[in-house]
Amino acid sequence: MKNADYDKYYINEIDYKRPYPGFCIFFINYAPKGKVLDLGCGFGKDSLFLGKLGYSVRSIDISKPGLDLINRLGKKYDMDIDGYLADMFDYPIIEEVDIVLLDDVLELTHKNIVKETLFVKRIADEIKVNGVIALFTKENSGKEKTVKDIFISNDNINWEILLDSYTSDYEDDKTYHMFIVRKK
Numbered sequence: 001m002k003n004a005d006y007d008k009y010y011i012n013e014i015d016y017k018r019p020y021p022g023f024c025i026f027f028i029n030y031a032p033k034g035k036v037l038d039l040g041c042g043f044g045k046d047s048l049f050l051g052k053l054g055y056s057v058r059s060i061d062i063s064k065p066g067l068d069l070i071n072r073l074g075k076k077y078d079m080d081i082d083g084y085l086a087d088m089f090d091y092p093i094i095e096e097v098d099i100v101l102l103d104d105v106l107e108l109t110h111k112n113i114v115k116e117t118l119f120v121k122r123i124a125d126e127i128k129v130n131g132v133i134a135l136f137t138k139e140n141s142g143k144e145k146t147v148k149d150i151f152i153s154n155d156n157i158n159w160e161i162l163l164d165s166y167t168s169d170y171e172d173d174k175t176y177h178m179f180i181v182r183k184k
Protein backbone atom coordinates (compact mmCIF):
# COMPACT_ATOMS: atom_id res chain seq x y z
CA MET A 1 0.00 0.00 0.00
CA LYS A 2 1.37 3.44 -0.93
CA ASN A 3 1.52 6.32 1.56
CA ALA A 4 -1.15 8.17 -0.39
CA ASP A 5 -3.54 5.27 0.19
CA TYR A 6 -3.20 5.67 3.94
CA ASP A 7 -4.10 9.34 3.79
CA LYS A 8 -7.78 8.62 3.42
CA TYR A 9 -7.63 6.95 6.82
CA TYR A 10 -5.66 9.75 8.37
CA ILE A 11 -6.82 12.97 10.00
CA ASN A 12 -4.52 15.73 8.84
CA GLU A 13 -5.72 18.33 11.34
CA ILE A 14 -2.98 17.65 13.84
CA ASP A 15 0.55 16.48 13.62
CA TYR A 16 0.45 13.23 15.52
CA LYS A 17 2.30 10.20 14.27
CA ARG A 18 0.46 7.79 12.07
CA PRO A 19 0.51 4.07 12.98
CA TYR A 20 3.12 1.80 11.43
CA PRO A 21 2.30 0.51 7.92
CA GLY A 22 2.03 -3.07 9.25
CA PHE A 23 -0.46 -1.88 11.88
CA CYS A 24 -2.57 -0.10 9.26
CA ILE A 25 -2.70 -3.07 6.91
CA PHE A 26 -3.73 -5.47 9.68
CA PHE A 27 -6.50 -3.30 11.14
CA ILE A 28 -7.86 -2.08 7.81
CA ASN A 29 -8.32 -5.69 6.72
CA TYR A 30 -9.46 -7.11 10.07
CA ALA A 31 -13.15 -7.83 10.58
CA PRO A 32 -15.36 -7.43 12.47
CA LYS A 33 -14.49 -3.90 13.60
CA GLY A 34 -15.22 -4.54 17.28
CA LYS A 35 -14.34 -2.96 20.62
CA VAL A 36 -10.64 -2.12 21.11
CA LEU A 37 -8.99 -1.40 24.44
CA ASP A 38 -5.85 0.66 23.70
CA LEU A 39 -3.74 0.40 26.86
CA GLY A 40 -1.07 3.11 27.15
CA CYS A 41 -2.64 4.99 24.23
CA GLY A 42 -0.40 8.09 24.44
CA PHE A 43 -1.65 10.79 22.08
CA GLY A 44 -3.88 8.34 20.27
CA LYS A 45 -2.05 7.69 17.01
CA ASP A 46 -3.59 4.20 17.02
CA SER A 47 -6.88 4.95 18.80
CA LEU A 48 -7.86 7.73 16.40
CA PHE A 49 -6.87 5.71 13.36
CA LEU A 50 -8.98 2.79 14.60
CA GLY A 51 -11.87 5.09 15.48
CA LYS A 52 -11.83 6.43 11.97
CA LEU A 53 -11.92 2.89 10.59
CA GLY A 54 -15.12 2.26 12.56
CA TYR A 55 -13.77 0.42 15.58
CA SER A 56 -15.20 1.30 18.98
CA VAL A 57 -12.23 2.36 21.13
CA ARG A 58 -11.54 2.84 24.81
CA SER A 59 -8.16 4.54 25.23
CA ILE A 60 -6.38 4.26 28.57
CA ASP A 61 -3.38 6.24 29.80
CA ILE A 62 -1.99 7.69 33.02
CA SER A 63 -1.21 10.93 31.21
CA LYS A 64 -4.11 13.35 30.65
CA PRO A 65 -3.11 15.60 27.69
CA GLY A 66 -3.29 12.75 25.18
CA LEU A 67 -6.67 11.69 26.52
CA ASP A 68 -8.03 15.23 26.17
CA LEU A 69 -6.89 15.29 22.55
CA ILE A 70 -8.43 11.88 21.85
CA ASN A 71 -11.76 12.92 23.39
CA ARG A 72 -11.83 16.24 21.55
CA LEU A 73 -11.04 14.77 18.13
CA GLY A 74 -13.24 11.74 18.69
CA LYS A 75 -16.19 14.04 19.33
CA LYS A 76 -15.37 16.35 16.44
CA TYR A 77 -15.13 13.48 13.96
CA ASP A 78 -18.07 11.59 15.47
CA MET A 79 -16.07 8.51 16.43
CA ASP A 80 -17.02 5.91 19.03
CA ILE A 81 -13.96 6.63 21.14
CA ASP A 82 -13.45 7.33 24.82
CA GLY A 83 -10.19 8.44 26.44
CA TYR A 84 -10.04 7.42 30.10
CA LEU A 85 -7.47 8.17 32.80
CA ALA A 86 -6.42 4.92 34.52
CA ASP A 87 -3.47 2.69 35.34
CA MET A 88 -3.36 0.01 32.65
CA PHE A 89 -1.77 -2.48 35.06
CA ASP A 90 -5.03 -2.55 37.07
CA TYR A 91 -7.48 -2.08 34.24
CA PRO A 92 -9.89 -5.04 33.88
CA ILE A 93 -10.60 -6.73 30.54
CA ILE A 94 -14.37 -6.90 30.48
CA GLU A 95 -16.51 -9.14 28.25
CA GLU A 96 -17.26 -6.37 25.73
CA VAL A 97 -13.59 -6.05 24.76
CA ASP A 98 -12.76 -7.76 21.46
CA ILE A 99 -9.18 -6.54 20.99
CA VAL A 100 -6.56 -5.45 23.52
CA LEU A 101 -3.83 -3.30 21.99
CA LEU A 102 -0.42 -2.77 23.59
CA ASP A 103 1.68 -0.63 21.27
CA ASP A 104 5.16 0.34 22.47
CA VAL A 105 4.20 0.08 26.14
CA LEU A 106 6.12 -3.06 27.09
CA GLU A 107 9.76 -2.32 27.80
CA LEU A 108 10.64 -5.79 29.11
CA THR A 109 13.83 -4.53 30.71
CA HIS A 110 15.48 -6.41 33.55
CA LYS A 111 13.79 -4.03 36.00
CA ASN A 112 10.20 -4.47 34.84
CA ILE A 113 10.05 -7.79 33.01
CA VAL A 114 8.28 -9.63 35.85
CA LYS A 115 5.60 -6.97 36.28
CA GLU A 116 5.00 -6.66 32.53
CA THR A 117 4.93 -10.41 31.94
CA LEU A 118 2.34 -10.84 34.71
CA PHE A 119 0.37 -7.95 33.19
CA VAL A 120 0.18 -9.63 29.77
CA LYS A 121 -0.67 -12.98 31.40
CA ARG A 122 -3.57 -11.35 33.25
CA ILE A 123 -4.89 -9.89 29.98
CA ALA A 124 -4.52 -13.32 28.36
CA ASP A 125 -6.50 -14.92 31.19
CA GLU A 126 -9.23 -12.28 31.30
CA ILE A 127 -9.91 -11.76 27.61
CA LYS A 128 -12.83 -13.77 26.24
CA VAL A 129 -12.58 -16.65 23.80
CA ASN A 130 -12.04 -15.23 20.28
CA GLY A 131 -10.60 -12.08 21.85
CA VAL A 132 -7.48 -10.71 20.19
CA ILE A 133 -4.31 -9.38 21.82
CA ALA A 134 -2.15 -7.17 19.58
CA LEU A 135 1.38 -6.49 20.81
CA PHE A 136 3.80 -4.11 19.12
CA THR A 137 7.29 -3.95 20.60
CA LYS A 138 10.55 -2.47 19.40
CA GLU A 139 12.69 -4.98 17.53
CA ASN A 140 15.05 -6.76 19.89
CA SER A 141 15.78 -10.43 19.48
CA GLY A 142 15.45 -11.28 23.18
CA LYS A 143 12.15 -9.45 23.63
CA GLU A 144 10.37 -11.16 20.77
CA LYS A 145 10.95 -14.51 22.44
CA THR A 146 9.81 -13.17 25.82
CA VAL A 147 6.54 -11.99 24.29
CA LYS A 148 5.91 -15.23 22.41
CA ASP A 149 6.76 -17.37 25.43
CA ILE A 150 3.98 -15.73 27.44
CA PHE A 151 1.50 -17.33 25.07
CA ILE A 152 3.29 -20.55 24.28
CA SER A 153 3.94 -21.34 27.95
CA ASN A 154 0.34 -20.52 28.92
CA ASP A 155 -0.66 -24.12 28.27
CA ASN A 156 -4.21 -23.89 29.67
CA ILE A 157 -5.22 -21.70 26.74
CA ASN A 158 -4.58 -22.16 23.03
CA TRP A 159 -3.73 -19.21 20.85
CA GLU A 160 -4.06 -18.75 17.11
CA ILE A 161 -1.24 -16.59 15.78
CA LEU A 162 -2.76 -14.04 13.40
CA LEU A 163 0.47 -12.13 12.79
CA ASP A 164 4.12 -12.64 13.73
CA SER A 165 6.04 -10.19 11.63
CA TYR A 166 7.92 -6.88 11.51
CA THR A 167 7.07 -3.38 10.37
CA SER A 168 9.01 -0.16 10.02
CA ASP A 169 7.94 3.12 11.53
CA TYR A 170 7.05 6.01 9.20
CA GLU A 171 9.14 8.68 10.81
CA ASP A 172 12.27 7.00 12.06
CA ASP A 173 14.26 3.92 11.23
CA LYS A 174 12.93 1.83 14.09
CA THR A 175 11.51 -1.60 13.39
CA TYR A 176 8.66 -3.05 15.44
CA HIS A 177 7.74 -6.64 16.09
CA MET A 178 4.04 -7.30 15.57
CA PHE A 179 2.60 -10.25 17.45
CA ILE A 180 -1.16 -10.66 17.24
CA VAL A 181 -2.96 -13.66 18.71
CA ARG A 182 -6.55 -14.84 19.11
CA LYS A 183 -7.75 -16.91 22.06
CA LYS A 184 -9.20 -20.27 21.01
Ligand SMILES: C[S@@+](CC[C@H](N)C(=O)[O-])C[C@H]1O[C@@H](n2cnc3c(N)ncnc32)[C@H](O)[C@@H]1O
Nearest residue numbers: 040041042045061062063086087088089103104
Ligand atom coordinates in the same frame (compact mmCIF):
# COMPACT_ATOMS: atom_id res chain seq x y z
C1 LIG B 1 5.81 5.02 24.24
S1 LIG B 1 4.20 5.58 24.65
C2 LIG B 1 3.23 4.67 23.46
C3 LIG B 1 1.95 5.38 23.18
C4 LIG B 1 1.05 4.71 22.14
N1 LIG B 1 0.69 3.35 22.50
C5 LIG B 1 1.67 4.76 20.78
O1 LIG B 1 2.14 3.72 20.30
O2 LIG B 1 1.67 5.85 20.18
C6 LIG B 1 3.84 4.73 26.19
C7 LIG B 1 2.55 5.24 26.85
O3 LIG B 1 2.23 4.38 27.96
C8 LIG B 1 1.69 5.19 28.99
N2 LIG B 1 1.79 4.49 30.26
C9 LIG B 1 2.91 4.15 30.95
N3 LIG B 1 2.60 3.52 32.10
C10 LIG B 1 1.25 3.47 32.14
C11 LIG B 1 0.33 2.93 33.07
N4 LIG B 1 0.74 2.33 34.20
N5 LIG B 1 -0.99 3.02 32.81
C12 LIG B 1 -1.42 3.63 31.66
N6 LIG B 1 -0.59 4.16 30.73
C13 LIG B 1 0.72 4.08 30.97
C14 LIG B 1 2.51 6.46 28.91
O4 LIG B 1 1.87 7.55 29.57
C15 LIG B 1 2.64 6.65 27.40
O5 LIG B 1 1.60 7.44 26.91
